[in-house]
Each structure stands twice: as C-alpha cells, then as structure tokens.
Amino acid sequence: MTSSTPEEKSPRRRRARNRHRQHSKWRVALGTFAAVMALVLALPIILFTAAYIVTDVPEPEQLVTKQVSTIYAADDRTELARIVPPEGNRETVSLDKIPHSLQVAVMSAEDREFYSNPGFSISGFTRAVLGKLTGNDAAGGGSTITQQYVKIAVVGNEHSIRRKLRELVVSTKMTREWTKDEILQAYLNTIYFGRNSYGVAAAAQAFFNKPLGELTPAESAVLAASIQRPSQLDPWVNREEAEDRWNYVVDGMVKMGEITQAERDAMVYPEVTDPALNAPYVEAEGTNGLIKNQVVKELARLGIDESEVETKGLRIVTTIDPKVQNSVLAAIENNKPTWDDQIRQAVVSIDPRTGAVKGYYGGQDAEGWDFADGPRPTGSTFKIFGLAAGLQQGIPLTQYFSSAPVTTGSITITNSDGESCGVCSIAQALKMSLNTSFVRLGKSLENGPKDVADMAHALGVARSLPSIPQTLTEPGKNEPYEGIILGQYDSRPFDMAIALGTLANAGVWHQPHFVQRITDADGNVVYEHTPSPGQRRVSANVANSVMYAMAPIAAWSNGNVLAGGRPSAAKTGTVQLGDTGANKDAWMIGATPQLATAVWVGTELNTPLTNSWGGLMYGAGMPATIWKQTMDGALEGEPIETFPEIQPLGYSSPKPAYSDGTGNWGYNYNNGYGGTASTAQATPTEEPVAPADPVPAPAPAVPAVPEAPQEIEILPGVNIPNPLAPPPPPAEVPAE
Template sequence: MAEKNTDATAGRKTTEPAKRSRAAKKKQRNPWVGRTLIGAVLLAILLPLGAFLAAYVMVDVPEPEELPTPQVSQIMASDSSTELARIVPPEGNRRQVSVEEIPDYVKNAVLAAEDREFYTNPGFSITGFTRAVIGQITGDASAGGGSTITQQYVKKTLVGDEHSYVRKARELVYSVKMTNEWSKDEILGAYLNTVYFGRNAYGVEAAAQAYFNKPVTELGPDEAAVLAASIQLPSQLEPWTNPEAAQARWSYVLDGMVEIGTLGAEERAALDYPETRDPATVSAYTEATGPNGLIKNQVMTELASVGITEDEVNTRGLIVTTTIDPEVQAATVEAVNANMEGQNDNLRTAAVSMEPDTGAVRGYYGGEDATGWDYANAGLQTGSTFKIFGLAAALQQGIPLSTLYDSGPVTIPGGITISNVGGGSCGYCSIGEALKFSHNTSFIRLQQDLENETQDTADMAHALGMATSLPGIPETLTENGDLPYEGIILGQYQSRPLDMSIALATLANEGVWHQPHFVERVETGSGEVLYEFQGQEGERRVSEAVANNLMYAMQPIADYSGGALDGGRISASKTGTTQLGDTGYNRDAWMVGTTPQLATSVWVGTEDNTPIFTPWGGNMYGAGLPTDIWKDILDDSLVDEPIEYFPDPEPINWGNGLSVSNGNAYVPPPVIYNPAPVAPVAPAPAPSESEEVAPAPEESLAPAPAPAPAPAPPETGGGNPAPEDDGGGGDEGGIEIAPGLVIPEIEIPALP
C-alpha cells in the first residue's frame, strides 16, 4: 500500500513540474495570441477601409446631366398640342421634371416615407446598413433594409439590384461619393424622376397623371402622400385593390411629415384619403392607336435619318412636332370611316395628303391597326393613274395635249392586241381627251413616240417623286434592271400611295419638288432644340409649262368621275383600276388628285389580293369608293380655305423632230395649242344600274380635233353607279398576259 501511495505521490510530483512548464509556455505565448487577435481586428477594419478608399478613388460618379433617365417622348401634331403618339421606353412611362417644379409637399412626403434623415446622412444610414448586413448574413429578411434615397437611386441607375455583398459594397461607395459630389437637391430630383410608383408610372410626373390625372405641380399634401406611400410596395399598396393597406401607409407618411416638421398637426388631422383614378383608365403604355401608330413609325424612321438615335428618343423626353395637320387628319379618318361603313369586310384603304409648296405630309392613313401593315407605305399596282407620268414625259418632249392619237386597238411587240374597256374609242382624239376617257390604246401609242419609250415614263415618274426602291424591290419601275415593259404607262409596276401624293404635289407646285417630311421640330423636355426642318427652295423636276399643262388636262376628271369638289373648287385628278389577272375582276382602285393647297391620293384594295367588289357585288373602280373618300377628305380639309386656281398653262408647241415609229406617230394639230381656262362642270346625276353611262360634256382639249366617232360609253362595272375608268395594269380588254411576253401580269404577293 505504502509503495502504491509513494508511487502515486511520485506521479503527482512528476506531473506538477510539467504543469508549471506548460503554464510558463502558455504565458509566453499569450502576448502573441493577443497581438494576433489585435492584428486580426485591425485587418478586419483596415482592409475593408482600404478597399473602400481605393474603390472611392477609382469610381467615377457621372454628373447629373450625364446620367440619362428613360422617359417618354411625345409625337405631336403640327399645332403642338394634339398628341398623336408616345414613344415609351422599355422601362415604362416617365416624364422628366426639374426638382424646382416638384412641390415641397411631394418632396417632404417622399422623405417621410423613405429617408427622414436624407439631408443629414452621408449617403447611407449606419444603423440601417448594419441591419441590412445582418439580414444578409442570417437570411433574416425581417432584420430590415437600410437603403437611403441615395442608395435606392444608385442601385437603380448605376449598380443594379443583384443580391450580393459586392453589389452592396459598390452601392455604398457610389452613394458616399455621389453625396460628396452632387447636391442633395440634385439627388432628390433625380430620384423622384426615376422611382417607380406603380400603375406603370416611373417618376412623379407620370405618377401624378396615373393616380390623379393632373400634373405634379398641382398636387396637394394628401395626394403627395398617396404617391409617397406607394413607393415601398407599389403593387401591394394599390388603393383600388388593397385600400386598407394603402390608407395605413398613407397615414404613416403623413404622420412622418408631422414628425419631421414639414406638415402641421392640425393640417394633418383635416386631411382625408383622396380619390384616385380607376387604374383601368390609365394607359401609360399606349404608344399610339389606330392610324397614329403608322404615323409614329414614319416619324421614327425620319428621326433616325436626321441623326436622332433611338437611345435619345428613349432617354431625353423628346417632344416631336410633326407636319400632321389635326384638321386634315381628322377629315381623313372621318372620310375613310364614313365611306367604308357598309363595304365588304375584306376591303382596305390608304390615303395620304401632302402640301405642295412645302412637302409636308398633312394627313396620313395606312390602316386601322397601329402595329399592322401600312398600306400607305406599301408597293401597289397603280393602274391608269400612271398615265400622267407618260403624258408628262411627252409634254416635256414637245408633244402638246392637243396632239391627236388613234384610240383604236393597238398591237404591241409579242403580238398582243390592246383595246379599251368595252371596246370604247374616240377615233382620233387629242391625248388630253384620251386622258379623261383613260383610253389605254392612245397612251400606248403616245409612249411609243417618246424618245426612249418606256424608260422615259419611268424616268419622269422617278423625277416627280416615285421611290427608286421599295422593300423587296431594289430598283422600281424596271424589269430586273432592264427597260420596263410597255405596261408601265398603264400602271403595271408598283408604287406607294405616299409616292403618288409626292408626285402630285410636285406637279401642283409647277414642277418644283420639295423634300417630303413628317417632322418639323424636335426638342428635349428642357427646351433644347435638337432638329428643325429647314424650309428649302425645292428642286425643279419639270418645267412650269409641263406641270401646268398636265394640271390643265387633269382638271375635268373629278367632275367626270363624280368627284367634283364642293363650291366649284378646282382640282386636277386621275382615277385608276387594276385587274386581277384575266379573271375579269378588279384588284386595286385609285383616285389621285390635287388642289393648289393639298395633294391627296387614295387607294382601295384587299389585304390578300382578292377581288374588290361593291356591296351589291359589282366590280369596284377608281371612280367609285376611292373617289368618294378623296372628295370627302379634300372638301372637309379645305372647307375654310379660299378657292385657289392653277396657273394658266403656257403653250407647248408641237414638233421637235421625233421620228415616226411603228406607224403610230402623233398627228400635228392644225393650229398651235393655246388652251383656255376650263370652267368647272357640275357632275351629272348618277345613273341607275341599268343605264349606260355617257361621258359628261366638257370643253374640248384640242383646238380643232379631227372628226371622230363619238366615244363609246364606259361600262358601269357590274352595278357601280359611277362612271368607270380603265382596268389598268396593261390588261384593259381581258388580254391574256403570259410569261415571256412584253406585258406580263405582275401579281403582288399577299400582304401580311
């Protein structure tokens, strides 16, 4: 036992020195541990601080004006007050206002809701930031956020909203530096123009309209608190779907305003929750409706062409003043709607009106679908409206209106015989008379006598305003780069209603072309002018004599077609119709015409190239529905305008040494052409369907025409009560047009 105890004691004796040794060593190590801990703490502080300082030096905070904010641009009519469309950026509806324009009530309500220490904090809240970090570490969303107004703005515009420590650190750096470099008012103004308020409204101006249908400058404290209350959870605090929560948050905001001293307690007690707009009536994202959507597309294309980028449109809150006259546009839409009522559902129409002496587009209708196919900008066969370009080329080469041409059937290369509708003929009659009756045969012969035949018709059309290329057609009015076929003068090739108005405007302006345009002026919301259309003197495309003679020849046609304008107003016009292959049915119908003040073209067709019929099943012609629309547009657009007249044409003397060609040379008149003014002719009453339609009496366009048989009455088009013009398209008499022949039938692909 004793030995055991001794051994135990000995064991203890050997253990104690060891303990003392370990304690000594531990004591020796303690300073290093402490120093290490202190160093770790210092590193934990100094490294982030150093990183913060390095980042602070490296980051570059843009100047306020260098940080664009997506906002709505407006497209206005020429009166600068009628809104045609909005260009809404992807982020939504926003209209920038200066911080000075924002009432104090609105600013103070937002501060009470979002950042009551805004004017005293360094860009972030230390306590709030700490809570946010703890929340990130623990995953406890209830720990609370810490974003000041400055941080919210930085997150929205500079660093994004990714959930990460790196993003939060960048947000902190930018917020502190922005606070040091921007004034507090600049930050608050930028924030108020950026923050989302619900109802698709970004910024206080859009929000004021969305909730109260008034500008922000007119908001009171009760309304300001509604907007401020919505910032936290816009969807969940919508007054119409969650009124209790919305009003609770509203009360919190007002009480906060009292707390920070920006609203008196008595004034607060007297406030009731204001009535807000029905959200269903708010259309912040409606860019344009109906025909205005197609106008918007034209405007956007033109803005790009003058160097105004899509980014500028989306971020600078542009106000684009267009050439569209609200009265002409209203007259156009009303004329289309009134005349299309009761028509077959598959019919479509286009109408374009242009001011001759400026090139300004005053009215534009390409269809009712704001995002659909634009028929006013579509390539379409033009029918006999194209005869005016062949006649203009002839006039320029010295062939006067009084020149006599055989109107009997004519055979062209390839063995194709062309005749007139119903076999009509005026014998040898003046080309001016043939234009009124729209005799295809006379114009085929006229074109054969041009120096370069079909190419001259194409060149004249291009000179007057026809587009030289169209989508899918690199070169217009040509046969794959070669000479056009003979059918060009009968409207075989495609042109746009917009082009027809350009050409008519050039002719009405005595041969001077002006740049067609939709945009008059572009300025930013702050008033900086980015672009202004500079009125040009124009370019002479044909001589005054050619233009004025052509206007003279076209003056009787509106009367003859049942489209005489009200009050005896003078016009120069031409109808046209194209046939659908050899079906005997029509596909396109046109009326193009001009007064000295306004040039208007109207097309009627279908979206799928099916036949166009009247409501009672007859073929439709240019002298029918298109003429009715055309007349109503001009009558209503010009109702308050004085009647103006085209200049008297100077004589064009026959004979410039052209050689006889194909045995169809023009016949010189017995006297030099010297026209007298044409008096307006009242339209005759429309005949019944069973009656034949005889041409309305008119003054002869030839001084002394050779004796000729009376012209055959044109057909009534299967019940169409208006006199018919040609079928156009080079297929006047039901001629079969086959591939490889001189005038092939051109089918326009179905439009989308």
C-alpha cells in the same frame, strides 16, 4: 614676367562684364519660364480642385428617370403617340442579383481595371481632348465604366471639351463618394444594350427571353459585347462583327480569372431571339401608330438614334394638320366597306408648297401593315407621267391619237368596256382614260417607256423600296415594259402624293417630311425643319399643262367636283385581277395648289374588289368619294386657288407622232394650245385613216411586251400572283 597695364586690362574687364550680363539675362528668362510653366501646370489643378469642391454627385435613384418621347400634331397640342421602353425594360436590380459572370463580362468589354482605377483614364481623356482639338472624331475616348455612367446619367453626350472636363470631375468625385459596387450596379441598370433594352434585366429578356439569374457566361459575354455599338453589334443583324467582339470579351474573362481556358475553349456562341419579339411599348391608336413609324424612320435619317428617341423625353411636333387628318379619318369612316372585311384603304395628303405631310392613313392596325407605304400597281393614274414626258418632248395636249386597239408584240391592247373616242387629242384621251391612245403616246417618246419611268422618278416616285431594289423597271434589264404608262409597276400611295404634289407646285419638288420640330426634356431645340426653295424637276409649263389636262376629271368621275366648285386636277386608276375579269386596286389622285391627295383602295389578299352592290369597284367609285370628302373637309374655309394658266409649248415643228403601221396615227392640229391650226401643220407622212377602218399592216419593230405571266392556281376568292413572274401586261389594266 611683365605686368599688364590698365589699358591692357580694360578689354578683359569689359568682356567679363558682358558675360555676366548675358548670364543674368538667361537666369531671369529661365526663372520666368519656370514660373509660367508652374502656373500652367498649377492652373488646371486649381481649376479642377475648385470644380471638384463645388460639384455635387447625385444619388443613383435621382438619375434613373422615366423618359417618354411624345409625338404631336402640327398644333403642338394634339397627341398622336407616345414612345416609352417596354414595361420592365428598366427594372433596377441589386448587384447580388446580377450573375458574377455578367459583371466580369461587362468589365472585360468596357473597363478591365474598373476596381483599381480612380474613375477615369488619363490616356483615354488625353486622346479625347486631342481628338477634339484636332477635329479627329475617331481619336477615341477610352472611357471607364464610371465615365460612361456619368456621361449617360449626369453630363449628357454633348461633343465638347467642357463636357469632357465635367465628366472627369464628376467621375473622380463619384469614385470617392460611392463604392465601386454602387457604381457598377448603377451602370448595369442604366446602360443601353440595344433592342430597346436598358439595363441587364431587360437585356436578358430581349436577347435570350430568360430571367437575368439564368444567364450563362457565354450569354453574359453576348450582352457585354453589344454595349460598344448596340445597334450594329446585334448578332441577329451582324453576326460576324458581334462574334468578333464576343471573342474579345471571353478572352478577357479568362485573363480576369472568371473562366478557365478550358471552359473558354469549350464555349459556343449562343443563339439569340428574334428582336421583333421585343418591340417597344407604344401608346397609339389606329393609324397614329403608323404615323409614329414614319416619324421614327425620319428621326433615324436625321441622325437621332433609337436610344435618344426612347429615353430622352423628346417632344416631336409633326406636320400632321389636325384639320386635314380629321377629314381623312372622317372620309374613311364614312366609306367603311362593311360588305367585305378584306378591303383596305390608304390616304396621303401633302402640301405641294413645302412637302409637309398633312394627312396620313395607312390602316387601322397601329402595329400592322401600312398600306399607304406599301407598293401596289397604280393603274391609269400613271398616265400623267407619260403625259408629262410627252409634253417635255414637245408633244402638246392637242396632239391627236387613235383610240383603236393597238398591238405590241403578241398582245393587243384595248380600252375598258370598248371605250373609244375615234381619233382625239391626248387631253381627251386622259379624261376618258384610253389605254390605246396612251400606248401610242408612249411609243412616240424618244426613249419609249424609259422616259415615263424617268419622269415619274424625277417628280418624286421612289427609285427603290425595301421590297423593290429598283422600281419601275424589269429586274436585271434596267428597262421597263411599255405597260408602265398604264400603271403596270408598283408604287406607293405615298409616292403618288409626292409626285402629284410636284406637278401641283409647278414642277418644283420639296422633300416630303413628317417632322417639323424636336425639343428635349429641358425645352432645348434639337431639330427644326428649315424651309427651302425646293428643286425644279420639270418646267413650270409642262407641270401646269398636266394639271390643265387633269382639270375635267373630277367631274367626269361620277361628278366628284370639290365643294363650291373649287378647281382641282385629278386622275383615277384601276387594276385588274389577272384574267379573272375582276378588279383588285382602285385609285384616285388629285390636287389643288394647297393640297395633293392620293387615295388607294384594295384588298389585303388580292381578292376581287367589289362595291356595296357586288359590282366591280373602279377608281371613280369609293376612291373618288374618299378623295372628295377628304379634300372638302381639309380645304373648308380656305381660299379658292387656281393653277397657273398654261402657255403654248413654243415648238414651231411639232414632233412626229407614232404610227403603228395600221394607219392609226396620232397627229397634231396645232402647235400650241391657243386657237386652231390647219391640218397642214400635222406631220404624218400619210393621210390618217379612221380607226373604224384600219388598214392591216405588219407590227412595227418595237420592243415587245411579254405575254401575261402564269399565275399560281387561283383558289376560290383568292388570287396570289407568282412573285418570280414579271408584272402583268398592260392589257390587264382597264381604263375608267
């Protein structure tokens, strides 16, 4: 063998040294990584331990406190209503008083390993954290009974990792400091079951109207099944899903040894009581109870559920202005219908510039029917929407229409008491509330009655109501009858105030609202209404023109001019009681730039509506008086504001007016509002004939208004219309 020379050994030594250096670097890197990982793993443990040491777990009696939500007027001082759970709704009972079947049913539904777990679920916690990091709110939580109780009673429901970590720490420590029986007892006395019931004792009454100790295993499973989603899993409103969840619970009760398979097979889903029988206790007087109902509905739309409203000690400041509300109540008090205990009244006042509801009266029964929120036929007040639709299409206030009787289909429409202006402007016809002129205006619209409905909806009249899936139209036809312009269809006083407010605000609509600000028991702001510029629903000139045409009507209506000569825009309306010759609904709506108010007067059972001396009541009577007194009191001391001046519509060629074939034309003496124009500008194709001397001619080919529907037999003093029949025809709606 030959030995290697030093020169030959040198490269080998260099390669060996390089390999050694590389191995050393890897060892250092691996050591550093191991140290970092150890620190990463140790840090949560260190932090958890530190948090565990400093965290105190309160006693059960410290956690169950009475939480009352209070509703205030806009001044944040005047209390309108208080909302608390019903008396006994959170009765604390010891675990030995709670049926064992109910204890097991709740564990089957929410935490089948309750007695063996350390107070938390690692897998559930991991899913919740990953969901929060990835923005996947559907990732779920898998919270144990202990975690649920801690969330409700200690850490709150904030959606954050920090809150989840605190929940984990408290749950772990609570499991060490409390017995499992103490945790289960506290949970069963605190958890929300729906129907305004907190705790098992209240839930037994709310769902089955029986004492807690009398619950059967099947009934226990119903209560346990509701915990996951109390409102959505109430069998009264969602039987299918509630029963699916019930089956899951009772199957778990078999696995947990509470019932046998044979007992389970024999089980029948039990019936529950009507939830309306377990209404929450509300301290409110008179119409304040109805305001409370409106507030609660609005809170639900804002995403604040019933459990928060009834247990979190919310301070709810509304838009109700004490000055306006006191004026409303004083007007109602001053106009008590002592001669007829069936007469009811409703008043809604809204700030046109913000949509804030300033005054509200729907009746004296705090838990009764809300007449301000109930649909009724609107009579001639609806003519303002037909006028707005005409203005939008270029028919000016100076357009002339005949006021002679007009035939549509098989019905001849006339005016109340034979009122007539001959041939006059549509502005004059609005002032005199002439039905015939407005029917002719409706026929002049491009799409006829549908344009009236579309305009009313645009201005704020509800498109659907709980009792009317599609308003202002015929069911299944998507088309209203021509009587819509005379107030044939039902709308609420609330709707009329909203739509009038849009017109009073130069055509800009604001979301109507009752809630201004909400704070929790700790003073934290939960919600605050944000002012907005609103939405333009019709041109300013059209809206202002409608207000201009409505300006003389308050004085025309028995001299109900506002105090100090304050300008206003108003309209009355009256609805007949079938063909009895009596009236059943009377309206007055009117606004200034600061306040829009709608007033309705009617009867609860559709009996004849009379005044104090036994005569027929019209909109220009009690409704107009209530309106004036409300507005005068609400606006006392406020600056006098006027509506903007109107401008010519700017149409060089006025739209042709409708001819009914009898020579009774509507025609236009000018193409704007300023000055006069010659009759050469009028567009009829033949010379108008005075209404007193009509020329007989066939009726035009227009959609016919159906004949008056047959009604149920009229008993003495009572008229109940057939609910399946179409609305009454326009001939039943008199003018003022």
